[in-house]
Amino acid sequence: MNIAVLFAGGVGSRMKAGTVPKQFLEIHGKPVIVHTLELFEHHPEIDAIAVAILPSARAELEKLIRRFDIEKVRWVVDGGATGQESRHNALKAVAADCPEDSVVLVHDGVRPLINDEIIxxxxxxxxxxxxxxxxxxxxETIVESHEHILTDVIPRDHLYAAQAPQSFKLGEILDLYDRAVSEGENDSIDSCSLMHRYGKVIHRITGPKSNIKITTADDLYIARTYFSIIENQQLYGMPGGE
Incomplete structure (x- = not known):
């Protein structure tokens, strides 16, 4: 099986969007989380979707799943106090029903601009x-800085920004999450970081720069622009871009 595991637990503290969690902000008439869900819903190789969501937002998510006919969502689980805990909760729910050799694509609910090819x-x-x-x-040129002083300029020839999806065999990644908790690690940045911490060989796919995570108001504006480009390309055959 191929399963998308979406983390949609953020409250949007950096968005400054009032009381609306960032995953429910709208772009072109749809909440961000719906755009993300539809990427996996419509992909023929994805068999099921799991979503970790804040308990306070669960009812709203379930309403959107019904409204937009998202049929592949099989698990909706409560998110935890950290991103790591939320991802762990979702992986455990999937593992209760699926074989350990299943492929899981761990993805941010607020990263709606991947494409079928990347999946x-x-x-x-x-x-x-x-x-x-x-x-x-x-x-960009990457520098190291301490107290407003640049202390190093880092060559960028071999530098990449890790994004998502971050994809694994279910049994292996769940074992690493279990191990991290047993060793007192409860707030790792992402699944890639856990793989690196435990000495695993990690393999890269290069995706487009448009694959942004919507965290700030600026990100939301940029995402809306990308969606407009995609829409124009579909309607009028205009060229898109990365």
Whole structure:
């Protein structure tokens, strides 16, 4: 099985959007989380979807799933106090029903601009090599700074920004989450970081720079622009971009 595991537990504290969690903010008439869900809903290789969501937002999510006819959502689980705990909860729910060799694509609910090709590449690379981390090439000059003083300029030839999906065999990634909790690690940045911490060989897929995570108001404005480009391309054949 190929299963999308979406983390949609954020409250949008950096968005400054009033009381609306960032995953429910709308772009082109649909909440961000719906755009993300539909990517996996319509992909022919995805068999099921799990979503970790704040308990206070669960009813709203379930309403949207019904309204937009999202049929592949099989698990809706309560998110935890951290992103790690939320992802762990979702993985445990999936593991209760699915074989450990299932492919899981761990993805942010507020990262709605991936495409079918990236999803397929993740699934294929996991089946061939055991894991797949979607990344984008770093194009800016990267510096290290302490107290407003630049202390180092880091060559960017081999630098990538890890994004999502981050994809794995279910049994292996769940074992690492279990191990992290047993060792007192409860707030890892992402699944890629756990794989690196435990010395696993990690495999990269290069994705588009448009694969942004909507965290701030600026991100929301940029995402709306990308959606407009995609819409124009579909309607009028205008060229898109990364």
């Amino acid at each position: 397929s590449q993740n699934i294929d690379l996991v089946k061939r090599e055991g894991n797949a981390i979607t990344c984008s090439k770093v194009t």
